[in-house]
Amino acid sequence: MKVNIPGREEVEIQNIVFDYNGTIAIDGKLLDGIKKNINELSDSFNFYVITADTYGSVEKELNGTNCEVIKIAKSSQDISKLDFIKSLGSSTTLSVGNGRNDKLMLKESILGIAILQDEGLSTDTLLNSDILVKSIFDVFSFLNDSNRLIATLRN
Numbered sequence: 759m760k761v762n763i764p765g766r767e768e769v770e771i772q773n774i775v776f777d778y779n780g781t782i783a784i785d786g787k788l789l790d791g792i793k794k795n796i797n798e799l800s801d802s803f804n805f806y807v808i809t810a811d812t813y814g815s816v817e818k819e820l821n822g823t824n825c826e827v828i829k830i831a832k833s834s835q836d837i838s839k840l841d842f843i844k845s846l847g848s849s850t851t852l853s854v855g856n857g858r859n860d861k862l863m864l865k866e867s868i869l870g871i872a873i874l875q876d877e878g879l880s881t882d883t884l885l886n887s888d889i890l891v892k893s894i895f896d897v898f899s900f901l902n903d904s905n906r907l908i909a910t911l912r913n
Contacts, residue, residue, distance in 0.1 A: 759802060761904045765913025769868055771803065773846045774901070776825075777839075777855035777863075778809035778816055780877035782894055786813025793823045795898040800824035803901065808842055808863075810835055835859035840866055854897055861886040869907070871897055 761769045776782050782792045796805050805825035809816050810832045820827055830838035840862040843851055853860070853867040858880035864870025865886035872879055872887035873894060884890060889910055891897060900907045 759901070759904055761907050763908055763911045766911065770850055771852045771869065771901075773804045773806065773851040774799075775806045775808055775839075775843060775846070775851060775853040775863065775867070776894075777853075777857060777860050778807050779812055780856040780875060781854055781860075781873055782807065783816075783819060784876050786815040786819070788819040789894060791895065793820070795895070797822075797824050799898070799901055804846075806842075806846070808839055836862045839863035843867055854894070855883060856880065858882050864888075869911075871900075873897070 759771045763769060779786060782789060806828055807816065807820060807825050808828040808830060810830050816827055828842060836859045839860060843853060843863050843866045848866045849868050851867045852869040853863045854871045854873055855864055856873045856877060856879045861880065861883040864872060864883060870887040871889045871891055872884045873891050875893060
């Protein structure tokens, strides 16, 4: 997806990186509709879910979903997430998260989206994001209609 945002350089998004808990799952359970949305968009984007898998449920919950699960150690999660974004190419990666361990990932990505759902949102993460949304489904709306991104980010 190429997006020409007035006042910014053209953005090309190839990779979508989701944090797991608090972003696409609540208390370790995948939210209804996530699998369908990812699978419908998987021809246009590479999807990744990065997590320390606190509840030990990520692989079971994402079974049948067109995404790659990246498990990281429970220590230094913020650095592991940052390093993963850099390895993908931060200039073509959009990331979404809510926890304090997501702040570096969101800052490094070409577009970082902070999400405020049931598990809350770290203020540090909010301050390192480009956009704040109230639901993960707002992110899918952006991916389905780039004009929403343009309207939010234009100068």
